[in-house]
Amino acid sequence: METEEDRLVVKRVLAGDRQAFAVLVERHQGRVRQVCLGMLGNPAAADDAAQEAFLKAYRSLAAFRGDAAFSTWLTRLATNHCLDVLRAEARRPTSSWDALLEADGERVERLLKGDPDPAAAAEAADLAGRLLAVLPEQQRAALLLCETEGLSYEEIAEALACSVDSVKARLRRARRTLEEKLRHFMDQKIV
Amino acid sequence: MEEDLDPAAQERWSRLSKRLFAAPPADPAFTARIMARIEAEAPRGLLERLFDSLQPAPMFGLAAVAAALIIMLAGGAETVGAEDLLLADAGEGATAWLASPAAPEPDDLLAMALERR
Incomplete structure (x- = not known):
């Protein structure tokens, strides 16, 4: 099981094998x-934030208790780091939905149809991140924790320091917004 | 988790989420940057600093390094060159001493250390 292997790698790092951390990064x-891309919407800022998230994880590795999967712990750390970045910079979405869909309509269509070309994977991830980043940040955070880690309402509420009802409301609004804005592309037979 | 969506909405959302939340491929350069930062921030012990500084002088080999450290640990005013230099300036001084004509051969260093013990 990958989760079990993560715990063993964490043990090796804590025993002094710094290079073992590369396994977790990879x-x-x-x-x-x-x-990070979904939270910040900007590839350069997302790359910086992802690096900082891994470094924070490395520095606080002893605090990983193993009661959740390492990937969950790491994703929560990254999400909260991004929320800190957004708060510190009082950042607002860099583009509106309409502007984004107008500028990148064809790419959005290819994204939602699932371009089989592996070379397009990075571009697709970039575009998806920019789409998500147009959502309000708290909706974004809840949605990313739900969709990338499969966390329960209770786990998301704990990670974001809010109530379960707030999590449900944020998820509902986020999904509704995405479906409404992308309905045109979805009606064109997404596989 | 999706219990508040009706089946049709759940199906639509499932298709959409597969596209929006697919992770990008791993980038080796990203991993290398993280590990470089970790290495740069790692505290360097005396032994590691000594090895790092002796890298340009491979002819001395690990035997010379080990011998110099044994001498340092064993103590002795007569070998003040090794001890003081290693304690005061682990890298540069030890390299200079080992490179000097006055420095014994590695085998002699070891013999001296064992004698002192």
Whole structure:
């Protein structure tokens, strides 16, 4: 099980094998980068945030108790780091939905149809991140924790320091917004 | 988790979420940057600093390094060159001493250390 292997790698790192941390970075960077891109919407800022999230994880590795999966702990850390970045910079979405869909309509269509070209994967992730980043930040955070880690309402509420009802409301609004805005592309037979 | 969506909405959401939440492929350069930061921030012990500084002088080998450290640990005013230099300036001084004509051969260093013990 990958989760069990993560715990063993964590043990090795804590025993002094710094290089073992590279295994965790390699294994989880895709998800962390996706979360950061979804939260911040800007690839450069997302890359910085993802790096900082991993460094924070390394520095506080002794605090990982193992009661949740390492990937969950890491994703929560990355999400909260991004929320701190957004608060510190009082950042607002860099583009409106309409502007984004107008500028990148064809790419959105390819994204939602699932371009099989592996070379398009990075571009797709970038575009998906920018779509998600147009949502209000608390909705974004709840949705990313739900969709990338499969956390329960209670776990998301704990991670974001809010009530379960707030989590449900945020998820509902986020999904409704995405479906409404992307309905045109979805009606064109997403596989 | 999706219990508040009706089946049709759940199906639509499932298709959409697969596209929106797919993780990008792993990037080796990203991993390398993280590990470089970790290494740069790691505290360096005396032994690690000594090895790092002796890298340009491979001819001395690990035997010379080990011998110099044994001498330092064993103590002795007669070998003040090794001890003081290693304690005061682990890298540069030890390199300079080992490179000097006055420095014994590695085998002699070891013999001296064992004698002192």
